[in-house]
Amino acid sequence: MLTPPQGQILVRLARQQIEQHLGMAPSRPVTDEELDQPQWRQVRGVFVTLHKHKSLRGCIGSLSGVEPIVAGVRRQAINAAFHDGRFQSVTAAELEALEVEVSILTIPQPLAYENTDQLLGLLRPEVDGVILKGPGGAEATFLPQVWRQLPAPEQFLGHLCRKAGLSDEAWRSGRLVFLTYQVQSFAESRSGGQGI
Secondary structure, three states: OOOHHHHHHHHHHHHHHHHHHOOOOOOOOOOHHHHOOHHHHOEOOEEEEEEEOOEEEEEEEEOOOOOEHHHHHHHHHHHHHHOOOOOOOOOHHHHHHEEEEEEEEOOOEEOOOOOHHHHHHHOOOOOOEEEEEOHHHOEEEEOHHHHHOOOOHHHHHHHHHHHOOOOOOHHHHOOOEEEEEOEEEEEOOOOOOOOO
C-alpha cells in the first residue's frame, strides 16, 4: 500500500511529464530523492486520468504490470495527455485547468459466476474495477471511479459492453469473461490536500 504523500509524488510526476513534453519547466518538480524509494520498483498496472472542469480529458493505462510504477506513471501521463484517440492533444494553455489522477492497480482476478444475478451480486460498486473479455478479441475496462457516474451494476455493465464494441445487453449472454481489480487512486488537490 502506498501512503497519501507517496501518491502525491506520483501525481506531481505525472504533471511534470506533461509539462516537460510541452517544453515547460515543471511547476512542482519531483526530486531524485523522492524517486529513489523501494516501493517505486514494484511492477504494477498504472492508469493516468486527466479531467478538465470535471469532464474526462484523457485516460490511458496498463491493466497488468509491465514496468516499475515510476516508469508506468511517466509513460501513461504522456499517453493520456497526447495519445488518447478520443481527444485532441493537451495544450499548454489547458494545463492550469487540468486535474491529474494516478491509479495503481492490484492484479486482476477472474470473476466466477453462473448467471447474471450472481454476476450482479458479486460486483462491488466503487471498489472493483472491471475488465470484460468477449468474442472476437472484444475487451474493455472501467476503473472503480466510473461507478460514480454509473452506480447501477446493470448500467455499468451495459456501458462497459458498449465500450468493448458489444451490445448493451451482451453481459447477460453468459459468454463473457469478467475480471476485477482494485486501485489506489491519488488526485491532485489544488488546496494542497491529500489524494483520494
